[in-house]
Amino acid sequence: MEKPVAYFSAEYGLPNNMPIYAGGLGILAGDILREASELSLPFVAVGVLYKKGFFKQALDKNGWQEEKDVYWNPEDYGLDPVKNQDGSPLSIILPFPKANLNLLVWKNTVGKTFLYLLDADNDDNPADLRDLTSNLYTGDWNLHLEQEYILGVGGVRLLRELKIESKMWHLNDDHSALSLLERLRELVSSGISFEDALSKIKETTLFTTHTPVRGAESVYDRETVLPFLKILSGDKIDLEKIFSLGAKDTETFSLSLLGISLSGYKNAVSKRHHEISESLWDTKMDFVTNGVSSYHWVSNPMKTLYDNHLGTDWQSNINSAGMWQKVYDISDKEFWSARLTAKKHLISYLLKNNILTSQIDENELFIGFARRFAPYKQSQILISSMSHLKSMLLNSESPAHLFVSGKAHPIDNAGKKLLQEVYWADNDPKVGEAIVFCENYDIPLAKMLVSGVDLWLNTPKPPMEASGTSGMKAMLNGAINASTLDGWWYEAFDGNNGWVVGSYDPEETAKMSIEELNDNLFYLLESEIIPLYYDLEDGIPVKWIKKIKDSLVTCAPRFNTRRMLLEYKEKFYDRL
Structure with missing residues (x-):
């Protein structure tokens, strides 16, 4: 059987209107899953289960937008909890700066394509960690980084646990770029040199940028990101080497720069965007203009x-x-x-x-x-x-x-x-x-x-x-x-x-x-x-x-x- 493409996205907009999307990025990801099924392309997708969704919009009597949480039951949307052979819930253990995180996994079937969603709302987690995957795009950048770590690193560990070996990793924007560092840690821990590990990752990674201007990417200060990078450096990779892979300068770390520097294949999402992006990121890339289903x-x-x-x-x-x-x-x-x-x-x-x-x-x-x-x-x-x-x-x-x-x-x-x-x-x-x-x-x-x-x-x-x-x-x-x-x-x-x-x-x-x-x-x-x-x-x-x-x-x-x-x-x- 042909190995699948592993597709990572922070959001998905699907026909069942499952509230795990905010806008165009998620709608595009959902359309891609549907088309992959129609074309019978080997495809497996990874995302996050947001128990309270993006938000439900309500306008008050003065017309001011208010944000309401969306409460929903995954099983009402056709999702199934992924279980171990003994029937117990599958749990992905993810080292976290605060404590180990135990992620539950849900499976959604989009035609012939499987979408796996990671969920921190697990009784085994400390109370302050259970809400990490509750809301999408709150504006809290610390939470945003924690969710990106769950998506990227947790997603890699999920596929390893399911014994799904992909032929290519396709990252839909920079939200899942930390998956690259988890794969790097794995390879170096297995005895492969740092340089050879970088080459192997680049050979099998496609990074799709949706960012038309600098500053619109996920950027974190050194103090915020270092606790996560320390975990991903393991005991065989120098921490400063890891930081340099996404460094904008000595004090800031960009997930877009990380994605671009560790991906052998890169693309913009329209001809115009391609013209802008090559200059913006000072790198050669291709382009594939978006489409709809x-x-x-x-x-x-x-x-x-x-x-x-x-x-x-x-x-x-x-x-x-x-x-x-x-x-x-x-x-x-x-x-x-x-x-x-x-x-x-x-x-x-x-x-x-x-x-x-x-x-x-x-x-x-x-x-x-x-x-x-x-x-x-x-x-x-x-x-x-x-x-x-x-x-x-x-x-x-x-x-x-x-x-x-x-x-x-x-x-x-x-x-x-x-x-x-x-x-x-x-x-x-x-x-x-x-x-x-x-x-x-x-x-x-x-x-x-x-x-x-x-x-x-x-x-x-x-x-x-x-x-x-x-x-x-x-x-x-x-x-x-x-x-x-x-x-x-x-x-x-x-x-x-x-x-x-x-x-x-x-x-x-x-x-x-x-x-x-x-x-x-x-x-x-x-x-x-x-x-x-x-x-x-x-x-x-x-x-x-x-x-x-x-x-x-x-x-x-x-x-x-x-x-x-x-x-x-x-x-x-x-x-x-």
Whole structure:
């Protein structure tokens, strides 16, 4: 039997909506597991079981975000506790600065792919250690390091205990980089020289960076990280040698630098990100642009349309550019009927969940803006001129609805302030349902939004978007993208398949003020996008549909997990 790829990620977003993800990194990891199963690639994945999840978003009466713990039972999500042959729970013993940690293990089956999750909530652990894996991304960097140690070092020890021998270790960002030092400790302890051990690790490790700027990686001061490095140095490796592998300087240690220095294979996640990353990290690397899973993200109305016209095996052949040419043969009437059905499904979902308070017309323009409320996402571009936004959306001749969703990080008050402004606009009685804030952005809500809107807006500040995948999901469902030229859109946009917000030169866009970008976006919306949507022939926006089809033909064969994982296989996995 072929040895599997061992895939490590701090988070996973899966179809069952198990609350062990925060955003795009986890959604990507979940899509990769599904695609690995579809392709029958030997794959085993390792993560952490967060008993209280990321957080459930709730807005108080003033619109301020509050974070609620998510309490869930792993067995309700189809997870099984991993047990020893005698039926007792398997426990991975992990040396910890405070005391030995006993990690329980849960197994989740994603098709033919196994995902193992480590859990510190064990009666055998001291009370102060049981909560180490309770919450994802709290903003407590000491806890963050402890969780990264559990993922990386605990993950290696788990695979050893299960006697799973991998052919390659694929690290999804730097959260699991300490796994490299655990493998180094193992090899040196077995009698292999330090230099030979480094070579062996590099030969079998792929590090995927998602970081577009220095300072965004996991960085720790010397005093914080040394207790963990002392454990990982064992009794045969000099501690300063270990520190030097990830040292930014004499006092700080970077897990991204560690991953880059100990991995023989490295990749960025888009063409644009690759250009930035080689300069950023002063190293040669390849790139594999991210993709999304059609099996999970395409709505039923569009799946049926594709089944009828592309063939029922279209998902297996999703990379075929020739196959996607067939969308031009679908009648505009039938194509638009599928799109309107998907929009009706979105309306029904929002009404059922009390996000909409009254019925809206699916024939009107639906605009989606859903993402993490972080400064670089520049949501201010939309809301910095609220009076202009309201008048545009409420135009009786060309009405539109703006659906906004997303969470701010628990310690990001600036992001929470932006959310609050959207909340106030949503609750303005004069606005009605023109602006709709969709609380607690998660996978089920995301699926409805990407499948039900007509236009997907994205406004990151270049070069801060490593890739982005939400626009890919919207594209596969027949929405059109309008985005700053960054991440995946930098290589996807061809002049006809969507719109660019800001300049066609990303460096010029990065220099533009929020006010300048606001003017640019509203000019684009009012002079091109909205008029095109309402340019009807017998009640059908024929030219709009042509643009949708252009988007599908140029983007669908390229920005999917099938192409992405086959590219990983060809460039990296099959080298061993």
